[in-house]
Amino acid sequence: MRGLNNYDLSGAIARPNAGGIFIDDYAHDNVIGGTTEDGNLISGNSSFGVCIHQYAYNNEIKGNKIGTDASGNVALANAGGVWIRAYSHDNVVGRILEAERNIVSGNTGIGVYIMDASSNEVIGNYIGIGADGATALANGDVGVYIQNCDFNQIGPGNVIAYTGGGATPQWYDDIRVTGSDADYNLITQNSMYQNEGKGVLLDSGANNSIPFPAITSVVKGDLTITISGLALNGYKIEVFKAEGPVVYPVPPYPVLPEFQGEGKVYLGTTTADGSGNWPFVYDPDSGPVALEIGEKVTATATDTNNNTSEFAINVEVSLLDTELPSKLLIVPETSPLPTLQCQCRTIESSVLSVFIDFQILNFIL
Numbered sequence: 001m002r003g004l005n006n007y008d009l010s011g012a013i014a015r016p017n018a019g020g021i022f023i024d025d026y027a028h029d030n031v032i033g034g035t036t037e038d039g040n041l042i043s044g045n046s047s048f049g050v051c052i053h054q055y056a057y058n059n060e061i062k063g064n065k066i067g068t069d070a071s072g073n074v075a076l077a078n079a080g081g082v083w084i085r086a087y088s089h090d091n092v093v094g095r096i097l098e099a100e101r102n103i104v105s106g107n108t109g110i111g112v113y114i115m116d117a118s119s120n121e122v123i124g125n126y127i128g129i130g131a132d133g134a135t136a137l138a139n140g141d142v143g144v145y146i147q148n149c150d151f152n153q154i155g156p157g158n159v160i161a162y163t164g165g166g167a168t169p170q171w172y173d174d175i176r177v178t179g180s181d182a183d184y185n186l187i188t189q190n191s192m193y194q195n196e197g198k199g200v201l202l203d204s205g206a207n208n209s210i211p212f213p214a215i216t217s218v219v220k221g222d223l224t225i226t227i228s229g230l231a232l233n234g235y236k237i238e239v240f241k242a243e244g245p246v247v248y249p250v251p252p253y254p255v256l257p258e259f260q261g262e263g264k265v266y267l268g269t270t271t272a273d274g275s276g277n278w279p280f281v282y283d284p285d286s287g288p289v290a291l292e293i294g295e296k297v298t299a300t301a302t303d304t305n306n307n308t309s310e311f312a313i314n315v316e317v318s319l320l321d322t323e324l325p326s327k328l329l330i331v332p333e334t335s336p337l338p339t340l341q342c343q344c345r346t347i348e349s350s351v352l353s354v355f356i357d358f359q360i361l362n363f364i365l
Helices: none
Strands: 021-023 031-033 048-052 060-062 080-085 112-115 144-147 159-161 175-178 191-193 200-203 214-220 225-230 236-243 262-271 277-282 296-302 339-345 351-357
Touching: 214 296, 225 296, 236 277, 262 277, 262 296
Parallel strands: 021 048, 031 060, 048 080, 080 112, 112 144, 144 175, 159 191, 175 200
Antiparallel strands: 191 262, 214 225, 225 277, 236 262, 236 296, 339 351
């Protein structure tokens, strides 16, 4: 289906329907759109832009502008972007080819909402930004919301930005997966930034509550940057240049968002070994971006069942100084043993108190 328009000839003024395109009742093998040259402008509706419903399967939504005007850079909002619901399965929203991406932006509600619908894919879309890849064009709610369903795939290639922004910013996440039955949902190689909430939020036991990885060091050498961390054996680790989300005044989450990252630029993948260690060596000369001292890195973990975690706590790039002098603490022999107390976060995201007793060396001066 191509060329469906519900606006005036300027492409800037809505002539709304209750909903845009409705694929229902076991409907299958439909293509809505094509490329950005012959895709649809599906905007200005008082409900959804596109809804795939009631066991519909093998449908494709690609190359459309959903929630914008004809330019793709100005909002002409639907209440929601794309809905996939009621046991619909094996549908695809977007494609990796640039010409087949959807612009799902400017809507007042959720960008892409998958509820009670398994084995669907969301790939290569702009969600919350304009067709030019730069204009902030926020959806008013969560970017991609998976609720009570499994085996869905978000990515690669989606750009999800400015979620929850607008005149009255709200705390909404780039990707939210919720429900104890919402497992085996793969989130891979997306770009997320400038959002009001978390990059990825797993709620109510979703994705088997997989723990996010720990990053233990990010060290810049002469030619490469070595990123090291901990995760459970066999977890696939995706590493990103991080951008922290905008800090909402009253964070509702236990991990403050300024420390838990959003992955803006995908850098590469490694795997945790049998001891849980995962090393990743990044070469800025061949990679997509440079990583400078003080910039931040984050990561996600995915288990062998395709459960993907939230983002790790950000860690800054630092220099390895091999000439740092050792520090010796000298105290009188009768002094009590000094103790350092600190708190750290384990890979299961629990807080652990650590007490370290220093060994005292006595010297005759």
